[in-house]
Amino acid sequence: MKNFISVKDVSDPAKLVREALQLKKNPYAYADLGKNKTLGLLFLNPSLRTRLSTQKAALNLGMQVMVMNMDKEGWTLETQEGAVMNGSTVEHIKEAAAVMGQYCDIIGIRSFPKLLNREEDYSEDIIKKFIAYAKTPFISLESSTLHPLQSLADLITIRELATSTKPKVVLTWAPHVKALPQAVSNSFAEWMCNSGVDFVITHPKGYELSTDFTGNTKIIHDQDEALKEADFVYVKNWSSYTDYGKILSTDKNWMLTNKKWEKTNNAKIMHCLPVRREVELSNEILDGSNSVVIQQAANRVFAAQAVLKKMLEHNFSSVNDHSQTVFQK
Ligand code: SN0
Numbered sequence: 001m002k003n004f005i006s007v008k009d010v011s012d013p014a015k016l017v018r019e020a021l022q023l024k025k026n027p028y029a030y031a032d033l034g035k036n037k038t039l040g041l042l043f044l045n046p047s048l049r050t051r052l053s054t055q056k057a058a059l060n061l062g063m064q065v066m067v068m069n070m071d072k073e074g075w076t077l078e079t080q081e082g083a084v085m086n087g088s089t090v091e092h093i094k095e096a097a098a099v100m101g102q103y104c105d106i107i108g109i110r111s112f113p114k115l116l117n118r119e120e121d122y123s124e125d126i127i128k129k130f131i132a133y134a135k136t137p138f139i140s141l142e143s144s145t146l147h148p149l150q151s152l153a154d155l156i157t158i159r160e161l162a163t164s165t166k167p168k169v170v171l172t173w174a175p176h177v178k179a180l181p182q183a184v185s186n187s188f189a190e191w192m193c194n195s196g197v198d199f200v201i202t203h204p205k206g207y208e209l210s211t212d213f214t215g216n217t218k219i220i221h222d223q224d225e226a227l228k229e230a231d232f233v234y235v236k237n238w239s240s241y242t243d244y245g246k247i248l249s250t251d252k253n254w255m256l257t258n259k260k261w262e263k264t265n266n267a268k269i270m271h272c273l274p275v276r277r278e279v280e281l282s283n284e285i286l287d288g289s290n291s292v293v294i295q296q297a298a299n300r301v302f303a304a305q306a307v308l309k310k311m312l313e314h315n316f317s318s319v320n321d322h323s324q325t326v327f328q329k
Helices: 013-025 049-060 093-103 118-122 125-134 148-161 183-193 223-227 293-316 323-327
Strands: 038-043 064-069 106-110 138-140 168-173 198-202 218-220 232-236 268-270
Touching: 013 148, 013 293, 038 049, 038 093, 049 064, 049 148, 049 293, 093 106, 093 125, 106 125, 106 293, 125 138, 138 148, 138 293, 148 183, 148 232, 148 268, 148 293, 168 183, 168 223, 183 198, 183 232, 198 223, 218 223, 268 293
Parallel strands: 038 064, 038 106, 106 138, 168 198, 168 232, 198 218, 232 268
Antiparallel strands: none
């Protein structure tokens, strides 16, 4: 695995889940694998879980980690080709990424969409340019359109808790006060479509996600109907994809409560966090025994560790390094 941006970068998602569960049992089994390898984590937006779990994963593998809050501590980046930089941008992504590529063996970036121009956000211009100029293996810490480390942790959590071989998993839209990215939902849909679960999406009309990620997933606009017999309910807000970046509904009836939960098959309730209590999810659900949000967050470490382990083995393992045997005396 050179880059980890989407489920498409993973040849066998089920195997990656099994490897992550092995690492959870024995986190220090590969404590020397990342010796003398440096992971650089660059944040253009806030982060709690991604920042800490990815650092912890790297430390478990013996790597060194450098973290930078680019939005607050870095120079303002220019991304346009051919720009005359006589305004507020100070450094071009060409130099910034190339320099970081000199210091780091693997680079991860968080870069949220601006939610103003769909074409621009969905082109993933920033991460594509970073990969091109840094030339190191690359790990997405949430891009404009996807959040693969979150989705892998979600799949690990579902695998741990499932009581049947084909659980029913429902992704439900929830209200929010702000326009949020579609990335977590796109990514969850993409991973669920590749994992053999019975997957359903429910949202108000106008919140259809891109079929590039949802494929032919069943969409039910009646939330009560969609929740019937669910084994897992994944709660997430996203802004409209079709009326790009807009909030089309603030209907409080979409917030999951115990009364709605009663329609499910004793479902476990999932959310990627951070969650706005009593807006996206009720206190009674979050404080109740069916919420698995902390287990999901715990699994972020082993999702990141499984991915970093694959990258280290694929890109740096001496098994794949023939240069020494050709030139050594
Ligand atoms: C982000 C999102 O993509 O929805 C990150 C989730 C891991 N969430 C937010 O930006 C929440 C912001 C807020 O004000 O609640």
